[in-house]
Amino acid sequence: MATEQLIWLLPLPPLVSFFLIVLLANRNKALSHTIGIGAAFLSWLAGMVVFFRAVTGEHGLHGLGEHPLHSAMDWLPLGDGAFQIGVNIDPLSALTLFFVCWTVLMIFIYSVGYHNFGQPEGEHDQKGLPPHGATVTDEHGHQHTVLSVEPNYSRFFAFISLFAFGMFVLVVSDNLLTLFVGWEIMGLCSYLLIGFWFAKPSARAAAIKAFMTTRIGDVFMLLGLAYLYSAAGSLSYSVIFSPEVLDRLVHDAAVGGFLGLSAAGLIGLLLFIGTVGKSAQFPLHVWLPDAMEGPTPVSAMIHAATMVSAGVYMVIRIFPILAAGAEHGLTPAMTVMAFIGAFTALFAATIAVAQNDIKRVLAYSTISQLGFMIAALGIGAYVAAAFHLLTHAFFKALLFLGSGSVIHGMEHGVLHTGNHDVDPQDMMNMGGLRKKMPVTFWTFLIGGFALSGFPFITAGFWSKDEILADAWAHGHTAVFWTLAIAALLTAFYTMRQIMLTFFGEPRTKEAEHAHETPWTMTAPLVILSVFAVAAGWAGIPEDFPILGGLVANFIHGVSATLPAAMIEKAPAFNVIPLIASLVVALGGLFLGWLVYRKYKAGATDPVKKMLGGLHTVLQNKYYLDELYQATFVRLFNWISEVFTPAMDRGVIDGFLHGIARVAFSLGGIFRDRFETPVITGAADLLGNGVKGFGREFRGIQSGRIQQYMNVVLVIVVVLAVFIYILAQV
Amino acid sequence: MIPLSWYLILAAALFSLGLFGVLSRKNAVAILMGVELMLNAVNINLVAFWRYSAPEVIAGQVFTIIVFAVSAAEVAVGLALVISLYRRRQTVIAENIDLLRW
Numbered sequence: 001m002a003t004e005q006l007i008w009l010l011p012l013p014p015l016v017s018f019f020l021i022v023l024l025a026n027r028n029k030a031l032s033h034t035i036g037i038g039a040a041f042l043s044w045l046a047g048m049v050v051f052f053r054a055v056t057g058e059h060g061l062h063g064l065g066e067h068p069l070h071s072a073m074d075w076l077p078l079g080d081g082a083f084q085i086g087v088n089i090d091p092l093s094a095l096t097l098f099f100v101c102w103t104v105l106m107i108f109i110y111s112v113g114y115h116n117f118g119q120p121e122g123e124h125d126q127k128g129l130p131p132h133g134a135t136v137t138d139e140h141g142h143q144h145t146v147l148s149v150e151p152n153y154s155r156f157f158a159f160i161s162l163f164a165f166g167m168f169v170l171v172v173s174d175n176l177l178t179l180f181v182g183w184e185i186m187g188l189c190s191y192l193l194i195g196f197w198f199a200k201p202s203a204r205a206a207a208i209k210a211f212m213t214t215r216i217g218d219v220f221m222l223l224g225l226a227y228l229y230s231a232a233g234s235l236s237y238s239v240i241f242s243p244e245v246l247d248r249l250v251h252d253a254a255v256g257g258f259l260g261l262s263a264a265g266l267i268g269l270l271l272f273i274g275t276v277g278k279s280a281q282f283p284l285h286v287w288l289p290d291a292m293e294g295p296t297p298v299s300a301m302i303h304a305a306t307m308v309s310a311g312v313y314m315v316i317r318i319f320p321i322l323a324a325g326a327e328h329g330l331t332p333a334m335t336v337m338a339f340i341g342a343f344t345a346l347f348a349a350t351i352a353v354a355q356n357d358i359k360r361v362l363a364y365s366t367i368s369q370l371g372f373m374i375a376a377l378g379i380g381a382y383v384a385a386a387f388h389l390l391t392h393a394f395f396k397a398l399l400f401l402g403s404g405s406v407i408h409g410m411e412h413g414v415l416h417t418g419n420h421d422v423d424p425q426d427m428m429n430m431g432g433l434r435k436k437m438p439v440t441f442w443t444f445l446i447g448g449f450a451l452s453g454f455p456f457i458t459a460g461f462w463s464k465d466e467i468l469a470d471a472w473a474h475g476h477t478a479v480f481w482t483l484a485i486a487a488l489l490t491a492f493y494t495m496r497q498i499m500l501t502f503f504g505e506p507r508t509k510e511a512e513h514a515h516e517t518p519w520t521m522t523a524p525l526v527i528l529s530v531f532a533v534a535a536g537w538a539g540i541p542e543d544f545p546i547l548g549g550l551v552a553n554f555i556h557g558v559s560a561t562l563p564a565a566m567i568e569k570a571p572a573f574n575v576i577p578l579i580a581s582l583v584v585a586l587g588g589l590f591l592g593w594l595v596y597r598k599y600k601a602g603a604t605d606p607v608k609k610m611l612g613g614l615h616t617v618l619q620n621k622y623y624l625d626e627l628y629q630a631t632f633v634r635l636f637n638w639i640s641e642v643f644t645p646a647m648d649r650g651v652i653d654g655f656l657h658g659i660a661r662v663a664f665s666l667g668g669i670f671r672d673r674f675e676t677p678v679i680t681g682a683a684d685l686l687g688n689g690v691k692g693f694g695r696e697f698r699g700i701q702s703g704r705i706q707q708y709m710n711v712v713l714v715i716v717v718v719l720a721v722f723i724y725i726l727a728q729v
Numbered sequence: 730m731i732p733l734s735w736y737l738i739l740a741a742a743l744f745s746l747g748l749f750g751v752l753s754r755k756n757a758v759a760i761l762m763g764v765e766l767m768l769n770a771v772n773i774n775l776v777a778f779w780r781y782s783a784p785e786v787i788a789g790q791v792f793t794i795i796v797f798a799v800s801a802a803e804v805a806v807g808l809a810l811v812i813s814l815y816r817r818r819q820t821v822i823a824e825n826i827d828l829l830r831w
Contacts, residue, residue: 701829701830702827703827704827704830705823706753706760706823706824709752710752713748713752
């Protein structure tokens with residue numbers, strides 16, 4: 001099959017799977033997950049074929065930028081011409097496709113184990129709540145409580161399939177409109193999946209929060225798309241990133257501009273606000289930690305593999321617009337991005353230090369790492385941002401799935417002891433899981449070290465180092481130091497998490513009875529941990545001492561996606577940023593080990609002792625949720641409270657009721673004066689007349705043929721005489 | 730030569746005879762016979778007019794033959810109906826067959 005056709009077909013299996021499961025297979029759990037995983041596997045296969053054909057094609061990865069695999073067709077007729085949609089694989093989308101395919105497939109397989117396929121159904125389980133466990137009696141007559149299968153198992157695979165479809169559409173599309181379509185499909189699916197356990201009020205609230213918050217960003221993004229379309233006349237990448245269009249967007253006063261910003265800057269900022277919502281950057285980050293209410297595979301899907309990556313992918317994609325006109329340093333849009341990204345990276349890292357929920361730490365670390373990418377892009381480090389996007393997707397998916405495995409093991413312990421007051425997600429209740437869950441431990445360790453940037457081996461080191469090196473080389477020292485401190489905190493809270501979860505003695509009975517999870521959960525962990533290490537080797541700088549050049553630097557080919565004029569050479573090797581990344585990674589890990597190596601059950605968290613009052617602030621996420629609650633939410637509640645009686649009931653309802661009353665009385669008048677006497681009267685007259693006529697005359701229809709013929713004869717004779725007389729006269 | 734009006738008078742007489750039979754006889758078979766008489770009166774008219782006004786074309790004779798053929802078919806159908814009627818209701822009296830009344 002031609003590669004272009006394969007790209008067109010690539011997103012479709014998950015969509016088909018969604019409809020098959022919803023319409024046909026929803027009563028059969030095994031069939032549902034077979035369809036779901038089968039579809040993910042088909043897309044994975046197609047994605048791998050496309051990826052390898054793209055990078056080994058006649059032009060290679062570097063040539064792929066100038067000669068992308070592209071195919072388009074007319075879609076919406078628009079007067080003169082038509083809006084085109086199509087598919088496009090250039091180095092950036094090839095790279096994204098690679099990690100999306102892998103992580104999506106792994107998450108699908110993992111979900112089978114996470115939702116306890118093969119376990120009995122719980123007696124008290126109901127749809128919309130997490131399973132409570134089932135009681136079974138073994139052959140000796142002992143009763144055990146074991147994990148029970150998720151009641152809405154099929155529904156989960158249907159939604160997550162649709163989610164994967166949205167991401168694939170976004171990655172392969174060749175224009176910003178179909179990208180936005182995939183973007184919104186994911187928005188819907190994230191709402192459905194965060195609220196997957198919809199009978200829990202907290203999950204419902206989190207789903208609504210995530211949807212509303214990302215909606216704010218999406219509205220601005222849509223404005224940006226509309227502006228871009230009216231200014232450039234197209235949304236296809238090949239048109240809007242062409243030098244002529246970029247030049248027009250920057251310098252042509254006719255297409256507008258605002259407060260000293262060029263049109264390109266304004267469009268870039270509007271689109272960037274979409275990313276702020278989707279990729280959870282300050283100040284729209286508040287939805288992401290709450291979204292941990294969803295099942296853990298969903299957290300991995302939303303926060304590592306697909307949705308938040310989509311935000312960064314989009315902003316990397318529109319980098320030519322953001323950077324257009326940057327002959328003298330950074331454009332205003334890039335400055336805003338660098339600021340927000342660096343601030344978010346540090347801000348979220350500080351919160352993560354004080355969180356005790358194993359998933360919430362990862363949630364804040366995701367926000368922080370996304371801040372790294374945004375900041376990298378803001379200082380023009382295009383390749384580093386894409387590289388970190390790739391490595392982060394792998395190690396963060398690994399960490400989320402690993403934390404799900406830990407929670408699963410803890411739930412096993414909770415069911416064993418029957419003490420449901422113990423929160424299986426609280427790291428303070430864990431400890432010593434190293435021996436209970438060895439596979440989870442080792443893979444989580446690899447993921448955690450990759451996140452911390454453990455030198456030379458892990459993927460996170462190379463990508464983070466590249467960001468820091470770029471920041472240093474281009475002289476953005478403020479960004480450099482902010483990110484370096486954030487990286488130090490990252491290593492610290494990661495080590496804190498690993499120490500609290502896996503080392504020491506078990507701090508609760510539940511942790512003592514934790515149990516390794518089934519192979520469907522551990523196998524994806526092992527595969528992802530391979531990538532969490534190896535993905536970094538694709539991007540080792542060529543002039544790096546000793547290691548440089550051992551593996552061909554594949555990642556720098558991504559820069560070929562940019563218009564030729566914007567491609568920059570990778571910065572020359574400099575020892576200062578290298579030392580900085582070594583110090584922050586190793587220093588953070590060492591500090592974490594030092595502080596938590598002797599942590600005992602019941603003791604105060606050492607971080608709390610060190611930080612004092614600040615710890616409370618951090619634990620409460622700088623009270624931002626409370627601030628939003630006190631300002632925006634209260635404002636809107638107040639508006640609705642004021643407007644409901646006055647505006648809604650008084651004016652709008654009053655107006656409607658008035659119309660109804662007028663229409664009602666008009667109808668009464670018409671009925672009495674016109675309808676009843678005239679129309680009904682005429683109709684009755686006609687009907688009664690016909691009826692009476694028929695009654696009078698039916699006597700002549702006797703059924704006797706000869707009588708009829710007599711009548712005919714008489715009439716013929718009369719007519720003949722009449723005609724005869726007429727003829728005479 | 731015998732004038733045309735003689736033939737027409739003969740045909741009119743025959744037609745009236747048939748009409749009287751159709752209107753007055755009670756037996757359905759006899760009514761059919763009356764119909765046949767009326768048809769043949771028409772045939773006499775056709776042949777007479779042909780002979781007196783356009784003897785050089787054959788159309789008049791052909792028309793008569795067609796009327797014969799049609800009337801034969803009609804009688805076949807009519808008699809079949811009468812037989813069927815008799816089997817069901819044991820009567821061929823037209824007065825008694827009045828299903829199609831109000």
